[in-house]
Amino acid sequence: MKILPALRVLGYAVLALATFEIAARVEDYVRHGAPLLDAYSIDSVFRPGPFGKEGKPGAHYLKWSMNSLGYRGPELKPGRTNIVTFGSSETFGLYESPDHEYPRQLENFLNSKRPGAYNVVNIAIPSEPTGNNRYLARALKQLSPRYVVIYPSPALAIGAKASSCNKTFPRQTDHQQIGDWFRLPGRLGPYLKRNAPKPLLKSFYDFDIWRSTHGGHVMRRVPDVSIAAYSADVLCAIRTVDAYGATPIVVTHVTYFGDHLEPGDDMMMAAWRKFFPYLAAPGFLDLERRANAAEMEAAKSAGAKIVRADGVIPRGAGNFADFVHFTDHGAALMAVIVGDAILADPYPTPKTGHA
Amino acid sequence: MPFTSLSYLLFFLPAVAIAHAVLLSLKARRLAVWLLLGSSLWFYASGRPEQGLLFLASIVVNWVIATRIGKATRDQPRLRWLWVGIVANVAFLSAFKYINFFFAQVSGLSGLALSLPNWPAPLGISFFTFAQIMYLTDCYQEMYSPVGLVDHATSTGMFPYIAAGPIVRIPEISEQFSEKHDRDARWDLAKRGLVRLGIGFAKKVLLGDSLVTIVNTGFAAPSSLSTYEAWIVAFVYTLQIYFDFSGYTDMAVGSAMLLGIRIPENFNNPYIAQSVSEFWQRWHMSLSNFITNYLYTPILRAQGRPTLKNSVIAVLIAMGLCGLWHGAAWTYVVWGIVHGVALGVNQYWRKSKRKLPPGVGWLLTLTFVTLALVLFRASSLPMAVKFFAAMLPHANLFGVGALTPLLQDLPSVAVRPILLLLVVIPFAVMQIYNAKGAAWAPRIPMSVKVVAYSLMIYMTLFLGGEPTSFVYFQF
Numbered sequence: 001m002k003i004l005p006a007l008r009v010l011g012y013a014v015l016a017l018a019t020f021e022i023a024a025r026v027e028d029y030v031r032h033g034a035p036l037l038d039a040y041s042i043d044s045v046f047r048p049g050p051f052g053k054e055g056k057p058g059a060h061y062l063k064w065s066m067n068s069l070g071y072r073g074p075e076l077k078p079g080r081t082n083i084v085t086f087g088s089s090e091t092f093g094l095y096e097s098p099d100h101e102y103p104r105q106l107e108n109f110l111n112s113k114r115p116g117a118y119n120v121v122n123i124a125i126p127s128e129p130t131g132n133n134r135y136l137a138r139a140l141k142q143l144s145p146r147y148v149v150i151y152p153s154p155a156l157a158i159g160a161k162a163s164s165c166n167k168t169f170p171r172q173t174d175h176q177q178i179g180d181w182f183r184l185p186g187r188l189g190p191y192l193k194r195n196a197p198k199p200l201l202k203s204f205y206d207f208d209i210w211r212s213t214h215g216g217h218v219m220r221r222v223p224d225v226s227i228a229a230y231s232a233d234v235l236c237a238i239r240t241v242d243a244y245g246a247t248p249i250v251v252t253h254v255t256y257f258g259d260h261l262e263p264g265d266d267m268m269m270a271a272w273r274k275f276f277p278y279l280a281a282p283g284f285l286d287l288e289r290r291a292n293a294a295e296m297e298a299a300k301s302a303g304a305k306i307v308r309a310d311g312v313i314p315r316g317a318g319n320f321a322d323f324v325h326f327t328d329h330g331a332a333l334m335a336v337i338v339g340d341a342i343l344a345d346p347y348p349t350p351k352t353g354h355a
Numbered sequence: 356m357p358f359t360s361l362s363y364l365l366f367f368l369p370a371v372a373i374a375h376a377v378l379l380s381l382k383a384r385r386l387a388v389w390l391l392l393g394s395s396l397w398f399y400a401s402g403r404p405e406q407g408l409l410f411l412a413s414i415v416v417n418w419v420i421a422t423r424i425g426k427a428t429r430d431q432p433r434l435r436w437l438w439v440g441i442v443a444n445v446a447f448l449s450a451f452k453y454i455n456f457f458f459a460q461v462s463g464l465s466g467l468a469l470s471l472p473n474w475p476a477p478l479g480i481s482f483f484t485f486a487q488i489m490y491l492t493d494c495y496q497e498m499y500s501p502v503g504l505v506d507h508a509t510s511t512g513m514f515p516y517i518a519a520g521p522i523v524r525i526p527e528i529s530e531q532f533s534e535k536h537d538r539d540a541r542w543d544l545a546k547r548g549l550v551r552l553g554i555g556f557a558k559k560v561l562l563g564d565s566l567v568t569i570v571n572t573g574f575a576a577p578s579s580l581s582t583y584e585a586w587i588v589a590f591v592y593t594l595q596i597y598f599d600f601s602g603y604t605d606m607a608v609g610s611a612m613l614l615g616i617r618i619p620e621n622f623n624n625p626y627i628a629q630s631v632s633e634f635w636q637r638w639h640m641s642l643s644n645f646i647t648n649y650l651y652t653p654i655l656r657a658q659g660r661p662t663l664k665n666s667v668i669a670v671l672i673a674m675g676l677c678g679l680w681h682g683a684a685w686t687y688v689v690w691g692i693v694h695g696v697a698l699g700v701n702q703y704w705r706k707s708k709r710k711l712p713p714g715v716g717w718l719l720t721l722t723f724v725t726l727a728l729v730l731f732r733a734s735s736l737p738m739a740v741k742f743f744a745a746m747l748p749h750a751n752l753f754g755v756g757a758l759t760p761l762l763q764d765l766p767s768v769a770v771r772p773i774l775l776l777l778v779v780i781p782f783a784v785m786q787i788y789n790a791k792g793a794a795w796a797p798r799i800p801m802s803v804k805v806v807a808y809s810l811m812i813y814m815t816l817f818l819g820g821e822p823t824s825f826v827y828f829q830f
Contacts, residue, residue: 012801012802012805015802015805015806015809016805016806016808016809019805019806019809019810019813020809020812020813023809023810023813023814024813024817027817027818187816187817191816191817192361195360195361195362196361196362197361197362197366200366
């Protein structure tokens with residue numbers, strides 16, 4: 001007897017969710033020209049390529065737009081010196097407002113000093129290892145840059161057993177997950193992250209970490225073999241840049257936490273750990289220290305220019321939107337640090353690249 | 356904890372409302388009052404515990420004084436205790452709200468370099484202090500008997516209205532603690548409260564906050580505005596402050612209804628007023644009642660005969676103090692006095708028994724209110740003067756240069772309210788006529804209601820942007 005009212009309530013819940021979903025699709029269509037019926041997510045701007053994931057030429061999703069070469073940012077202007085920025089999601093840019101990711105701010109900074117002299121080409125792909133030298137080599141051949149700024153992401157070393165240099169990446173299929181088909185989760189997630197009570201959010205993160213590691217071994221520190229793989233990846237990227245006649249500039253990694261944890265950091269640390277649950281919280285700062293040391297050692301051995309961002313960009317929410325990704329302000333600081341290094345180069349002669 | 360936060364809307368308020376309803380169902384009325392007191396103190400002091408102590412100190416002092424007034428049998432000690440209470444409350448309010456202003460004026464006039472105390476004012480100090488002055492006066496006038504300490508504390512500081520009103524009469528709230536309602540009546544009140552809460556949230560986030568950028572841009576650099584832009588900005592601020600404050604009030608009234616408590620209304624379509632005196636009967640009504648009954652009337656009485664001249668003097672003083680209540684700045688004082696002058700002119704006009712053509716009174720009132728609000732919004736009197744200068748015809752009469760950068764934000768400025776109105780107006784009209792039993796209005800099927808509510812929720816959550824702080828929280 002009580003099944004009918006329960007079914008009715010269920011029906012209304014489904015109707016409400018369907019209304020939300022349709023509203024989200026109409027909003028995307030009106031504001032961003034997104035397809036009404038097709039999937040629409042950040043993955044819309046990527047496609048499987050011969051060297052792993054690559055940018056889809058001309059694609060755009062919300063604030064993220066790819067140029068005709070498949071790199072994030074505007075079309076290259078002819079007659080300018082090309083500078084390439086290579087890295088992971090920190091370089092690609094996630095949280096900055098449009099045109100405020102560090103490569104775009106670097107271009108603006110450099111051109112404010114030497115008007116019309118530089119294109120900064122952001123070839124970064126989120127989660128791509130620094131050792132993907134084949135992807136890098138193809139971009140360098142295409143762009144003939146004067147400088148390549150390498151900003152590796154140490155977290156990618158977690159779980160690494162060997163360098164990915166010269167590795168053949170299996171061609172990924174362009175499959176879409178069920179979550180890509182619905183627009184509502186993409187709105188609800190960030191909304192809850194911004195507005196949900198912090199203790200509740202922390203409990204969710206802790207539960208997620210507990211669920212992932214339940215019964216498994218949690219590392220207190222990343223093993224040396226992973227750091228060695230990370231170092232070899234950095235060296236591989238530097239050598240690839242050298243091979244194409246460009247100047248590599250290696251930038252040390254910097255995080256929300258700086259070099260120490262402070263009271264109140266547990267929430268942000270839990271958010272980071274959620275992605276790498278098998279590493280205990282103290283292991284992250286240890287990883288940062290060791291990875292930066294290994295990176296500098298590799299750069300030194302290859303004679304590459306080193307730029308220290310760690311200890312220069314202050315910790316905290318002013319510069320970081322999450323554990324590693326920049327705010328507009330943090331990206332601006334990064335742009336100035338890197339820009340100063342480029343402008344201080346003793347061989348500033350512009351070298352025209354292919355536009 | 357702002358009303359617009361998920362912490363409040365999804366966790367705190369539902370948890371308290373459900374626990375309160377359960378206790379009432381179990382007929383544990385006193386426990387329900389304790390729950391309201393405990394949750395309100397937690398709400399109040401969660402950010403800054405020292406504020407909770409100051410609030411409690413104010414409660415205890417006022418409760419003791421009210422009890423003394425209630426117990427005294429002769430008029431003289433009763434009056435003495437009333438004065439002790441009024442002086443204590445005004446001193447408490449002044450110590451936190453006006454002392455910096457006072458020191459700054461003394462420094463400015465004397466040339467002495469006085470260091471400002473900068474004591475942070477407890478949340479809602481203006482509201483709970485006025486509520487308690489009102490309570491002491493009512494006890495003195497034997498309108499009400501003093502209530503117990505727990506009821507006093509709960510009625511004064513209930514979380515739906517502690518931060519920014521409405522200013523309540525303490526006994527009118529506390530007598531509801533012992534009222535008996537059946538479950539249906541409580542459920543009906545809670546349902547209406549939920550709708551009111553939603554309307555307030557949408558008013559604030561979708562309408563009020565949509566206008567913030569225009570107002571902030573305009574008031575940041577009034578000298579750059581054309582005459583046309585200055586008027587636009589002034590009228591937009593008139594709308595913004597209404598949607599912001601009435602949205603807050605809707606949320607406060609709705610929250611209280613969810614707890615089975617009815618609190619006074621603060622707004623009754625103020626912008627349709629035909630005169631300034633009607634405007635004040637429709638705008639911030641709980642404050643207007645306080646000003647009328649506890650400032651204007653006693654001042655008028657103190658002058659002896661209630662002549663027109665004495666009435667105008669009383670209204671000028673009362674409105675000047677009303678301005679000062681809003682904040683320790685000359686802009687607020689002048690805003691209050693300007694309203695006092697308008698109310699005085701209104702009294703003379705009414706005495707002359709002349710009539711304005713239909714619509715003219717409304718236009719004059721709305722224009723006056725808008726102009727006066729420039730004083731209210733400006734950061735200083737010189738800034739207000741600059742804004743008024745921009746409103747006067749000058750070389751740049753119809754330019755749109757200063758506000759042009761906002762055109763790119765037009766979707767967020769204009770589309771949200773338009774979408775909201777497109778959904779809400781037909782729905783609200785049907786609801787109203789359904790409630791009146793109009794034959795032409797078809798009953799709205801539940802599925803249509805679900806779609807309409809879902810669209811409203813979607814727009815409020817995802818098109819609303821980050822809610823800004825309520826304007827009246829600063830008072």
